[in-house]
Amino acid sequence: MLKKILGSIGLAVLLPLGCLAQISEGTKQSIATGKGLNVPRSGVFWTSPTEQPGVIGDFYIDSLWRDGDVKLVKPVAQIGGLESDTIAGVEIRYNVLNDELEVLADKAKKDIRVIRGSQLKSFKTNNGLGEVEYVNLASFDPNGEAKGFGAVLASGKITFARVYKTKITKPNYNPGFGTGEKNTVVRLTTDYYLLSGSGVQKISLSKKSLLAAMADKKQEVEQYLKESNPDLKDEAQVASLIQFYNSK
Known part of the structure; x- marks a missing residue:
């Protein structure tokens, strides 16, 4: 319990502004619908989840909150001033559309914060059947340009991963006939990759x-x-x- 409390306190206080650097697809969608950019709350370095008006479908690898551990790309200051690249014992879920790891900082207050995918090296969750590790493809790409997170299915010299992507269908509503879809529809798809020190390979x-x-x-x-x-x-x-x- 203490570990979880400390982890949650750390969430509210000390994460670099670099976590906000990239604009996600969900944020772009918000801009297109007039909601504008999602900005940091006053006094904290974490944003609230990106709003998704007019967007329906599947966004999460697992929509349920799961206990998990987070590994950051770079160490950040934690409680007491010490730096660490790990946040342990927090409840998390990953939004594939926005490339954001949502963190339940305070369940009673429904206080949710996010870490941008670009700041994550990996995260682990327990889905009820066992622990699953998700790795950032960019960590295996010498140019750091690969996008997405994959569930590790086998690891070693090469890592075999199931990688989650979004398929987006734009609105096709026809007001004259009253047919079609008014919303942007999101569906999750998966691809398989082999990851190694030499790069990222789709298979x-x-x-x-x-x-x-x-x-x-x-x-x-x-x-x-x-x-x-x-x-x-x-x-x-x-x-x-x-x-x-x-x-x-």
Whole structure:
């Protein structure tokens, strides 16, 4: 409990203004609908969640608040003046559309703060079935240009991740006929990536794509495929293949 209290206090006080540097898709949507930019509250370095008027659909990897830990790109001052790149024991959820990690700073007051995705290296949550780590693709990109967060399915020399993206459908309402959708509709989609020190590589769950990505151990991988005959459309079985590759 003490850890959670201290973490929540830290949320309200000390985070750099750099967390507000990038404009998210949700904020752009707010600008387009006349809501303007979302600005920091007085006296704190955290913003409130970006408003999304006229936008409906799926925004969160998991819409429920989950206990989690956060790893920041750079250390920041915490309680007592010490610097740390970790905030532990807080309730969080990730908004894919806005690229914002929402933090429940005070449940009773419904006080929600956010950390911009550009300031996050990774975060972990427990979804009730076990702990899941989400990593920032930019951390694996030498140019830091890759976007999005992925759930780690296998890790080691290469990391296999399910990465979440948004598919946005613009309004197509026809007032003359009274048909179509008046709102912007958001849906989540997923892609698969291999992450390593050499960069970020999007893959398909197919033998051809996977063999190309693991060409340096092609013989061992082909032998594994022959003996195990995994279903390469099943991400769990692909994760086992990646773990095999990482063990060699």
